[in-house]
Amino acid sequence: MGTKVDKDKNSDGSLLRDKKITIVFVLGGPGCGKGTQCEKIAKHFGFTHLSVGDLLRAETKTGSAYGAMIQTMMKEGEIVPSEVVVKLLQQAMLRSGNNKFLIDGFPRNEENRLTYESVMKIEPAFILFLDCPQEEMERRVLNRNQGRDDDNIEAVRKRFKVFSESTLPVIEYYERKGKVRKVDAAKPIDEVFNDVKAIFAPYKANFVSSSNFNAEAGVEHRMCPALSKRLARCARKTKALFRKRAPV
Ligand SMILES: Nc1ncnc2c1ncn2[C@@H]1O[C@H](COP(=O)(O)OP(=O)(O)O)[C@@H](O)[C@H]1O
Numbered sequence: 707m708g709t710k711v712d713k714d715k716n717s718d719g720s721l722l723r724d725k726k727i728t729i730v731f732v733l734g735g736p737g738c739g740k741g742t743q744c745e746k747i748a749k750h751f752g753f754t755h756l757s758v759g760d761l762l763r764a765e766t767k768t769g770s771a772y773g774a775m776i777q778t779m780m781k782e783g784e785i786v787p788s789e790v791v792v793k794l795l796q797q798a799m800l801r802s803g804n805n806k807f808l809i810d811g812f813p814r815n816e817e818n819r820l821t822y823e824s825v826m827k828i829e830p831a832f833i834l835f836l837d838c839p840q841e842e843m844e845r846r847v848l849n850r851n852q853g854r855d856d857d858n859i860e861a862v863r864k865r866f867k868v869f870s871e872s873t874l875p876v877i878e879y880y881e882r883k884g885k886v887r888k889v890d891a892a893k894p895i896d897e898v899f900n901d902v903k904a905i906f907a908p909y910k911a912n913f914v915s916s917s918n919f920n921a922e923a924g925v926e927h928r929m930c931p932a933l934s935k936r937l938a939r940c941a942r943k944t945k946a947l948f949r950k951r952a953p954v
């Protein structure tokens with residue numbers, strides 16, 4: 707479905723097959739601007755943006771066995787079990803056909819990180835940390851008007867607590883590995899994106915066209931064979947984990 711140039715470059719599969727999988731985790735407190743910046747990065751640099759919050763919200767609407775549990779946990783500002791999240795991520799990655807992913811809002815705690823590591827075994831290229839003062843994040847979330855039932859003062863405060871108690875230690879873990887790229891997210895959107903752009907500049911060279919990577923449009927793509935095999939292996943592992951944990 708891509709442009710002519712996409713088709714030509716993909717005709718022997720080399721464009722996707724020869725490239726490695728790039729994963730960037732995007733972290734920061736509620737309302738720091740993860741979704742806003744990810745949308746821009748995806749357009750500019752050809753990444754597929756996977757918002758774990760959005761994947762979970764979509765799952766609550768499918769009537770699946772986990773939907774009700776997910777909805778209750780999110781409303782309370784709690785973190786959903788990692789097996790559920792990793793499975794949704796795998797499915798979305800497979801659907802996308804891309805090999806460059808921004809994973810927004812993940813890993814949110816050590817359990818997320820450990821499950822990801824044991825199942826996926828794909829080291830993130832780096833972690834983009836959008837650093838913003840709590841008062842500013844609170845103001846943004848309460849003005850967001852997206853009809854989210856967790857964007858009320860009570861749930862937001864709980865999410866701030868979860869962020870500082872559970873997510874900051876994950877960021878510190880990656881900091882010790884020299885993988886964190888921190889950006890001042892309190893600035894206006896375009897100024898933040900200027901800083902973000904500088905971090906992603908090395909990924910511009912490989913970018914062909916975002917029209918070839920449109921997961922949301924449900925377009926079928928040829929999957930990079932290496933990624934396809936790897937994700938199929940991961941899916942089997944996640945299934946095994948699921949069998950151990952019965953739905954609530
Ligand atoms: N740098 C910024 N300055 C002011 N408002 C912002 C900025 N970044 C995002 N916003 C706004 O703040 C709200 C939360 O942003 P969002 O991207 O949804 O955050 P997150 O995904 O981290 O929860 C949105 O209404 C968005 O338009």
Ligand SMILES: Nc1ccn([C@H]2C[C@H](O)[C@@H](COP(=O)(O)OP(=O)(O)O)O2)c(=O)n1
Pocket residue numbers: 734735736737740757758759760762780783784785786787791810811812813814818856865
């Ligand atoms: N890895 C994740 C990411 C999000 N969630 C749940 C819990 C979070 O409070 C909600 C909303 O996350 P989302 O990233 O959409 O929004 P905020 O960054 O909190 O504004 O989703 C989760 O359980 N596990």
